[in-house]
Amino acid sequence: MDNQGMTVIGGGLVGAAIAYGAVRAGVKVRVLDQGDNAFRASRGNFGLVWLSSKGGKLPRYARWTRDAIKLWPALHKELLELTGVDSGLQQPGxxxxxxxxxxxxxxxxxxxxxxxxxxxxxxxxxxxxxxxxxxxxxxxxxxxxxxxxLDGHANPLMLLHALHAGLRERGADVISGVSVGEIRHDSDKGRFEIVATDGQSWKSGRLVLAAGLGNAKLAPQVGLQTPITTTRGQVLITERLKPFLKYPTNKARQTAEGSVQIGSTTEDVGLDDGTTTEKIEWLARRAVATFPALAQARLVRAWGALRPLTPDGYPVYQASTSCPGAFIAICHSGVTLASAHSMVIGPWMGGLTAAPPDFDVFLSDRFADPNKSFSHDH
Incomplete structure (x- = not known):
């Protein structure tokens, strides 16, 4: 149980991107991934690499998204050259x-x-x-x-595959099938002990909580209080069609393989990641109204996935003051922000750089007032 430099709890798009950014900067990294039994937000992600309309209530988030959009080509190129895995990035607008x-x-x-x-x-x-x-x-x-x-799209599942492959190529230790139950902080030694529900344990000098919905239980153990809600997104996909849609839209996008992805919903249903006939029909009707030719297309798959969401819809990036070396990252836009998570957040949480400027707006302290109400655009 060596004291690795940084342990990231969560191997989804957010955790994998942060871990990859840290390891590419020279940090020794371990990723504890719950695996395919987790509520993978990447499964329900529509795949847009999207700037338009982001940050209507928070200009810093608009700038953060804009910067991520501009960093994306470099991340795509690096992962492709390193791993041979194509994340599917296209940025035609x-x-x-x-x-x-x-x-x-x-x-x-x-x-x-x-x-x-x-x-x-x-x-x-x-x-x-x-x-x-x-x-x-x-x-x-x-x-x-x-x-x-500046808008575009990518393949969320291939992006996740590329990040995991890149982590392994760069020497990170990726451990799957881990469900973390307890985190202990030794302030005298300045390290954390992460204990899985099956009794396995690991020690680490730095810790990043990027476990999506799982952060709700883990964050208080390192002195962080962050409210997290869920939204379910249902998505449809058609059979492969001849290319007809050169640009991604907010209602449908055609993948490089020819299938059309139709999405998505935003539903407050707790931890139910299933699909419903009502929402599938609604998505299909909306898609056909947008592109009438889709009325002749055969649907081959429908699925739902849960996405973590804060009360105002904007991310939380925060360092713990009571447990120095612990951080939390909660984000709804794991695809769009993957490049910034890699190239900016990874080195910061890995201890190599300072926090990005004007990042106080992303602290969870903004939710501390019990009399304040929040709304989001998702």
């Missing part, structure tokens, strides 16, 4: 499509506000005639939309 004039007006106001407050967040509002120059298959229900030139 992306479209949000609306079905009513009220939606279009609200969208334009939101994007103008974000660009004004955060800066360098380009967008363009388009009427149906202009949209059809890029998306010739849209239906008459689409009354307008917006184009984000």
């Amino acid at each position: 992306g479209f949000w499509l609306g079905f009513s004039e009220a939606e279009i007006t609200a969208r334009a106001s939101l994007l103008e506000k974000i660009d004004r407050e955060a800066g360098d967040i380009p967008y363009k509002m388009m009427e149906p005639r202009e949209l059809r120059e890029y998306l010739p298959g849209i239906g008459p229900a689409v009354v307008g939309g917006s184009f984000g030139p």
Whole structure:
């Protein structure tokens, strides 16, 4: 049980990206991954690498997302060269499509506000005639939309595969099938003991909690209090079709293999990650209204997954003051922010760099007031 430099609890997209960023910077890293029996948020991720509309209530988050978008090509190239695994990154720009004039007006106001407050967040509002120059298959229900030139998409499962392969290539110790039950902090020795429910244990000088919904039970053990809720996302996928959709949209995107991914829902259902006929039908109807040709496509799969969410929808990145060396990361956008988690958060939580500037807005302290209410856009 050696005292490795940093242990990351959670091998999903957030934990794997942070761990990869630390190990590529020279930190000795161990990842404790619950494995495929975990509530993998990557299973329900729509796969968008998306800037448009992010940070409407928090300009720092808009800038954080913008920076991640710009870092993504470097991460994709590095992982591909190191592991041979293609994360599927494409950044041709992306479209949000609306079905009513009220939606279009609200969208334009939101994007103008974000660009004004955060800066360098380009967008363009388009009427149906202009949209059809890029998306010739849209239906008459689409009354307008917006184009984000920095937007794109990736394959969440291949990204996760690439990160795990990259961790192993760089010498990280990735241990699967681990369910962590207890964390003990030895303040005199400045280290943590992580104890699994089956009795296995590991010691570590630094600790990162990136266990998604599991952080709710683990965080208080290292002096961190962070409220976490769940949202279920249901997603559909069609048979492989001839290429017709060159750009990702907020309602459907065509993968490199030809299948069309349709999504997604946001449901408050506790820990139920199943699917429902009602939501599958709703997603299908919405997709056909957007792209009528999809009415002839055969659905081959539907699935649901749970995503961790804070009360205001924005991430938590925080160091523990009572247990120095412990950190927590909670994030809803594991795909979009993967590059920033690797290249910025990994070295910081690994002890090599200072916290990013203006990161106090992401502390969980913002939820401490019991009389304050929160809402989110998810």
